[in-house]
Amino acid sequence: MTIPTEHDTSGLVNAGSEAAEALARQLMNAYPDATCTLDCSTPFQLLIATMLSAQTTDERVNRITPALFGEFPTALDLAQARRDTVEQIVRPLGFQHRRSGQIIATAQALCTEFGGEVPQSNKELEKLPGVGHKTANVVMGVCFGARALTVDTHVGRLSRRLGWTRATSVTRVEKDVTTLLAGVNWTKLSHVLIAHGRSVCTAQGPRCDECPVVDRCPKVGVVPWSGGGQ
Template sequence: MSTSPGNDLQPHPLHRAEGGPVPDHVRIVDPARARAGAARRRRTGKTETELGRKRRARKIDAVLGRTYPYAVAELDFGSPWELLVATVLSAQTTDVRVNATTPALFGRWLTPRSLAEAERPEVEEMVRPLGFYRSKAKAIQGLAQRVEDEFGGEVPSTLDDLVSLPGVGRKTAHVVLGNAFGRPGITVDTHFGRLARRFEWTTEEAPDKVERDVMELFEPGDWTDLSHHLIYHGRRICHARKPACGVCPVADLCPSYGQGPTEPHTAAKLMTYEFAAGREDLLQGYLGGKSRLELRASGHSLGL
């Protein structure tokens, strides 16, 4: 089959339809091609032109966009306020736990005013499953009070106003801007930063510097989807400790190929979320256009 990062996708012995371990819609890269590409980029990476890096970055994003066509924010929300609170609560815990907690939270306190006026112990008990419950209860009540006092109970829709709120940094602000207001932003979380460095889009560690470097490689209109693509890929295949290089759809575009297992059957065992073996129905639901809420209502667990 062709392994160019184009739109073509043909059956491969490693695809599940052929008895292999890899989801059928995922681009499969010949290991020899991936090794050659990684070796070539390791030799030339320091002298890769800015144009070359930009072209490679956009090819990577195009492939990841076809790998995760359903990628959206993995926090459930129905309004900018709900997304803002959910994002603040997601620190040091999983989106799955936040999604299990916020329906009761927002059902109990519908508005910033009602949350600000709630009894602290009751709020603490509500967010206890998320860890650091005392500090998180204090944080979201302080946030609610500020939104009520300074913005009339409406979440502001500019970066400067959002980062002026207590407990809201650039990452949280960009999550809200991109997903609740449709305003382009790059969300640099731990997954995004790790992948950006593995792809050699940046050498920086500080999120604001990673954001700056990556912004230069993409058009603003692509920033929000790019964030989703990298975060999804980081959670499902390009793991921190042991990336599943052998089933990575951008293996031949990645200078870091080989940091994890390159044998496809071994690597496939590392795929998580809807890519994991035994979760084929969940993956088909995503690819069929079902929403996260619909999938959860059907009994699917969307976490690991």
């Protein structure tokens, strides 16, 4: 008997079939306006906002970024900021000492290594303090037109429910999904999966009666939402 590894997609409901891309495109058509929900106007601001969104929500980040970017709109401004001032602004997000230190260090690195500009490659982005692969993918996909799948909790959960992967690790989910859905705009797909995961296919239980792809979805591991709970 061959025991499949976490990365093995053989035997998945939608693996290696045109059905997977058809399902993805149907879902994407249902969310034509899905986009990044962080409020930013420059690549620098998106980079910092994405870093701040770790272990919190985009909504909470959007509440503090007007003050943060009003005071420090560029990498040079933030690089020269007093840490206690930045800590006070990001305090509502929690972990303010760590968060403020990371974003100031990133701004300083941008100034010393990249002339204050955000680099346009994953490799260079991931050299910045506190910037991981997920954050780099967000910036590359939203700001620079790269095809980049951002695997957050929603994207991972839905990819498993849709039968695109068995994996739980971020890197393996990304590999499985991008290999299977080679013809799909992965950046747009990320936004769509996040929107669908927040509104319909929730962690608590999917509202399958509201799902635009219920006719195609294999519902892997799904326990339907019963409603009315606390």
